Amino acid sequence: MTNNKIIVALDVPDTESAIALIDKLESVTFWKVGLELFTSSGPKILEVLKSRQKRIFLDLKFHDIPNTVAGACRAAASYGVDLMTIHATSGRDALKAAKEAVEEGSVQAGVKPPKLIAVTVLTSISARQLALDLKIPSELPEYALDMAMMAQEMGLDGAVCSPLEVAQLRQICGDDFVLVCPGVRPTWAEAGDQKRSLTPSQAIQAGADYLVIGRPITAAAEPELAWKRISQELTTVA
Numbered sequence: 001m002t003n004n005k006i007i008v009a010l011d012v013p014d015t016e017s018a019i020a021l022i023d024k025l026e027s028v029t030f031w032k033v034g035l036e037l038f039t040s041s042g043p044k045i046l047e048v049l050k051s052r053q054k055r056i057f058l059d060l061k062f063h064d065i066p067n068t069v070a071g072a073c074r075a076a077a078s079y080g081v082d083l084m085t086i087h088a089t090s091g092r093d094a095l096k097a098a099k100e101a102v103e104e105g106s107v108q109a110g111v112k113p114p115k116l117i118a119v120t121v122l123t124s125i126s127a128r129q130l131a132l133d134l135k136i137p138s139e140l141p142e143y144a145l146d147m148a149m150m151a152q153e154m155g156l157d158g159a160v161c162s163p164l165e166v167a168q169l170r171q172i173c174g175d176d177f178v179l180v181c182p183g184v185r186p187t188w189a190e191a192g193d194q195k196r197s198l199t200p201s202q203a204i205q206a207g208a209d210y211l212v213i214g215r216p217i218t219a220a221a222e223p224e225l226a227w228k229r230i231s232q233e234l235t236t237v238a
């Protein structure tokens with residue numbers, strides 16, 4: 001069974017564990033390489049995925065001054081991946097510089113430019129933590145919406161948001177803005193550190209283009225079965 005709306009998070013410690021999982025989950029077509037695996041494995045994991053004709057979300061969540069994120073985006077865009085992330089809270093100037101650098105990096109490398117999407121509010125942050133710890137005076141989903149709109153104004157291709165906010169972002173940002181939702185939990189999976197979750201079918205119904213799912217699949221006793229159950233759940237969504 002396959003499903004091209006699910007991006008599976010390859011949050012494993014090294015290249016060998018990643019390859020074992022990629023080979024076990026043959027029908028997964030879209031993989032996310034994040035901070036843990038890229039820090040340990042480097043770009044060689046991207047070559048492994050490309051050699052198996054997989055789509056790649058390189059999720060390095062850049063968050064720095066404009067000059068630094070631009071340099072990082074230029075380098076990352078040269079790998080020929082499909083999706084990349086930057087934190088919206090890097091600010092307007094950094095978002096603009098990042099978007100320009102992605103275009104430059106891909107032209108220089110002769111590859112298709114990846115879509116650059118902005119992380120709005122991490123799905124591990126509760127509404128209470130946003131107010132009490134981060135001292136953000138706006139409420140959700142307004143704050144996530146403001147971050148997404150700033151990213152859209154700066155030319156970014158989409159945003160990462162919780163499934164709880166995706167309907168509002170879809171309504172305001174339109175159908176062409178790519179909306180990616182982590183924090184997705186089937187009813188049978190543990191929440192773990194995710195605080196703002198919905199089930200896979202609820203997240204797609206609310207307007208997500210893609211779901212990012214890690215541990216419910218990768219940490220399951222039988223990852224193939226977990227993948228099948230989630231894919232099956234999504235076949236019931238129009």
Ligand SMILES: O=C(O)c1cc(=O)[nH]c(=O)n1[C@@H]1O[C@H](COP(=O)(O)O)[C@@H](O)[C@H]1O
Nearest residue numbers: 009034121122123160182183212213214215
């Ligand atoms: O950018 C992301 O992908 C991301 C943003 C966010 O707000 N929350 C979030 O969980 N993620 C990523 O989505 C994946 C979720 O993994 P699980 O919680 O194991 O399903 C992880 O790789 C996170 O890094």
